Amino acid sequence: MKNFSPKISIITVVFNGRQTLETTIKSIINQSYPNIEYIIIDGKSTDNTVEIIKKYxxxxxxxxxxxxxxxxxxxxxGIDLSTGDYLWYINSGDEIANYDTLERIFASNTDADIYYGDTVMIDSLGQEIGNRRLTPPENLTWKSFKRGMLVSHQSFIVKKKLINHYNLTYKFSADFEWCLTALKKTDNIFNTHLILSKFLDGGITKQNIAAGLKERFKIMAKHFGLIPTLYNHIFISIKFFSFVARHKRF
Structure with missing residues (x-):
C-alpha cells in the first residue's frame, strides 16, 4: 500500500487557554504530515483565547x-464538526510529541482501526516530568482497561466509524469509557511503539481525582463486572502507591 495518508481530524478543546493554547496549536500546524483537519472548540473563553485562535x-x-x-x-x-477518517484529541496545554509523529505512524502503511502509543507528562513550562504512570501494553485490547486506562486519551487515534459521542453522565472519566467502547469494536489495533503526545500535568481529572476514580470504577464495573473490578483494584492500588512512593507524583 503506497502513499497511505488518511485524513486525521485533530480536535483541541479549550477554555481560557491564554497560557497554553498557542503551544498546542503550533505542535499541530507544524506537523510534517499533510492530511490534517484541525478543529478548535472553545467554551466561550473570557480571556484572549479567541484572539490566539484568530492569529492562526x-x-x-x-x-x-x-x-x-x-x-x-x-x-x-468536535466529533460533529469532524470529517476525517481518524480522530485525535490534543487539548489545550497538550502537544503532539514531535513534528513528524503522524508521518512516522502512517509510514507503516498499516490500515489499523486504532493507533496507540506512550505519553510524556509535562509541567506548565513545557518541561518533561517523565513518562505517564501507566504504561501501554504491547498488545492492547479492551480487556487491557480492566487494569486502568493503560493508554492516555491523548495517545489514542481512532477511526471515526468506531466512535460514539462521549457519555455526558460522566464529568471526569467519559474518555475512559469512550476509548474502551471503541476498543470493544475491533481487534485491528496497532502499537506504534512511539511517544505520541505530551500531556500537561494537573488537568481537570487530576483536579477532581476522587470523583474521577469513582466514575471510572462504575464504568469498569459496568463493562467487566463488579467482582472482577474489585479484585483488579487490589493490584491497581498497589501499583499506584508504589509509583507515588518512587516518583513522588501520580
Missing part, C-alpha cells in the same frame, strides 16, 4: 466559540 485562523479548518456543558460536551461538538 488560516491554518485551522474550523473553530467555534460558544458555551458548553463541560469538556465532554465540547468534545462531542
Amino acid at each position: 485562523e488560516s491554518q485551522i479548518s474550523a473553530w467555534i466559540s460558544e458555551p458548553d456543558k463541560g469538556i465532554y460536551d465540547a468534545m462531542n461538538k
Whole structure:
C-alpha cells in the first residue's frame, strides 16, 4: 500500500487557554504530515483565547466559540464538526510529541482501526516530568482497561466509524469509557511503539481525582463486572502507591 495518508481530524478543546493554547496549536500546524483537519472548540473563553485562535485562523479548518456543558460536551461538538477518517484529541496545554509523529505512524502503511502509543507528562513550562504512570501494553485490547486506562486519551487515534459521542453522565472519566467502547469494536489495533503526545500535568481529572476514580470504577464495573473490578483494584492500588512512593507524583 503506497502513499497511505488518511485524513486525521485533530480536535483541541479549550477554555481560557491564554497560557497554553498557542503551544498546542503550533505542535499541530507544524506537523510534517499533510492530511490534517484541525478543529478548535472553545467554551466561550473570557480571556484572549479567541484572539490566539484568530492569529492562526488560516491554518485551522474550523473553530467555534460558544458555551458548553463541560469538556465532554465540547468534545462531542468536535466529533460533529469532524470529517476525517481518524480522530485525535490534543487539548489545550497538550502537544503532539514531535513534528513528524503522524508521518512516522502512517509510514507503516498499516490500515489499523486504532493507533496507540506512550505519553510524556509535562509541567506548565513545557518541561518533561517523565513518562505517564501507566504504561501501554504491547498488545492492547479492551480487556487491557480492566487494569486502568493503560493508554492516555491523548495517545489514542481512532477511526471515526468506531466512535460514539462521549457519555455526558460522566464529568471526569467519559474518555475512559469512550476509548474502551471503541476498543470493544475491533481487534485491528496497532502499537506504534512511539511517544505520541505530551500531556500537561494537573488537568481537570487530576483536579477532581476522587470523583474521577469513582466514575471510572462504575464504568469498569459496568463493562467487566463488579467482582472482577474489585479484585483488579487490589493490584491497581498497589501499583499506584508504589509509583507515588518512587516518583513522588501520580
